[in-house]
Amino acid sequence: MNVPELVMPGGDLEKVKVAALFGADAVYMGGPHFSLRAYAGNLDSEDMNEAIAFLQQRGKKAYITVNIIAKNRDLAALPAYLEELASLKPDALIVSDLGVMRLARRYAPDLPLTISTQANVCNYEAAAAFADLGAQRLVLARELDLDEIEEIRRKMNIELELFVHGAMCVAFSGRCLLSHYMTGRSANQGACAHPCRYSYALQEEKRPGQYFPIHEDPRGTYILNSRDLCLLRHLPRLIEMGIDAFKVEGRMKSPLYLASTAGVYRQAIERYTATGKAFEPDELETWLRELERTATRPFTSAFIDHDQEMQDVDKGSKGEKAEFCGIVKGFNPLGFLEVEQRANFGPGDTLELLLPGGEAKPLSLAILYNRDMEPMDRARHARQRVYIPSPEAVPEYSVLRRIVKQDEP
Ligand code: SF4
Structure with missing residues (x-):
């Protein structure tokens, strides 16, 4: 049976090591430039060098994100940066912008390219277009259901990676101007201030300063606050489908989150690929309880099975x-x-x-x-x-x- 890679985030050197030791097959991390999550303690060149060596010595892979949506002003510095990354010899670069991809082909030609979820690949023609351009792997859009993922898998002979756990956007992943509009910090440049998590109220035009709650509990109103993704229950079908890699979101999360999440998904992947048997209710419950302990919001399976409860209007998980x-x-x-x-x-x-x-x-x-x-x-x-x-x-x-x-x- 196909054993998918577990791809964990690594927001700094310590987190890279924790993710690897607790079960990741690969860790993705940002360098000092051109990576979404600009505020996530990206690694400098020295730490990145050490992180890559730490992973590769243990038979694991290191992926480097260069996944901003680049503007003209970003282009001049990219060639030298891509050459520097190439010299570090990671196992792949993760890109979303076609211009960055083209430059990566030229300045880091030996590095395999993964297309980031920020490219919003939602159909097999888009997948084919990226394959034609030389991509080795695609991180599919989070906004797909199981049948759509399966059809892309059937029609495309390219490695497919899927987000299975972590925070969600209320917009198409990262394609959102809310943060730029409200705080001047652009999500597309890795600087999202997460205003979709803020508390909102309704104000009637003739009653300035008087706010009407839209949904109220003692903590406020959170109409845009997405629950966190958790596809643990769907792992068996996704493995049977032939998905090559399962990805966890959270470069800004703590080492505890990484340890707990990597441990649970590692056990679940091994358990299913070793036996081929459906998860028992009590083992699923044990794993979910462990995941819930480090989650800040309740879980949703989101688009994959058309979950209707995607917003966390009550704000926060309990228990x-x-x-x-x-x-x-x-x-x-x-x-x-x-x-x-x-x-x-x-x-x-x-x-x-x-x-x-x-x-x-x-x-x-x-x-x-x-x-x-x-x-x-x-x-x-x-x-x-x-x-x-x-x-x-x-x-x-x-x-x-x-x-x-x-x-x-
Ligand atoms: S504001 Fe929310 S929806 Fe928009 S990019 Fe940031 S996290 Fe995503």
Whole structure:
């Protein structure tokens, strides 16, 4: 059976490593220029070099995004940048603009090209056009249903990649001027301020300053706020169809999100391709519960099966949540886990270590120490190294998280 690649985002060097160790087959990342997600902590050349080496040494792939919709003013710097990327020898470039693609063919001719979802490929003729131009892989538009995806698969002999998880736009992916209009930051240049997530109200012309809620709860009105995509249930059919790669959105998300999401999709892909049997309700429930713990919004299957509940008008997901507290940096010979702090935590919290492979181990924390082995009540300072007594080592880059209950609706 075809085993699709799991393609995870890598917003910085640490996230690249976490994504790879928790199950990604490939990681996509932006360089310092010409990448959507301009505010996502893209990698500089040195980090990108290290990230590519880290991935390739482990038999994994590194994809670099150059997927802005370029304007004339962007073109002059592209040749040198593309040559620089070519010298780093990633496994592919991800492009969406035809001009960038043409320049990539000329200045990075040995690098395979993937067409970004920003190119909105929705039919097999568009797919064929990109194949004719030399694309090796297409990331299909998110706005397709299962039958449409299947027809493109049947008619096209080109690698197909599909977003299966993560945030959605209310516009055709990225083809949206809302952010530019409201904040001056352009989504098409990687600078979206996500105004579709803002709270909106209705104002009647003759009542200036008086706002009528459109749908109200105590937090406000979120008519444009899309739920997050989750196609976990559809994985078996997509695998049977012959989709080559499953992609997860979220270069700006935390290492905890990457670890949790990569772990679940890795298990689901392996489980189905090993047995060919439909997912059992209880295993699906376990995976979905894990994914929901790191999600900020409820899930939708969106266009793929014409889900009618695509907007999160109630704002936010409920139930049990996992919060990112720190990342394991080592285990010292005296029997202490060395953890780099990312959020205030300490004794009394319900803590777990999420390990590469997907296992979550409860961590009972009675005391912790600073670098000088002085006891502390809590880890409070950003990126502080703290030491936790532990009977056993856990792998580097294991993620420390706190489980919290949120109010039920
Ligand atoms: S404002 Fe919302 S819909 Fe528009 S590009 Fe940004 S995330 Fe997408």
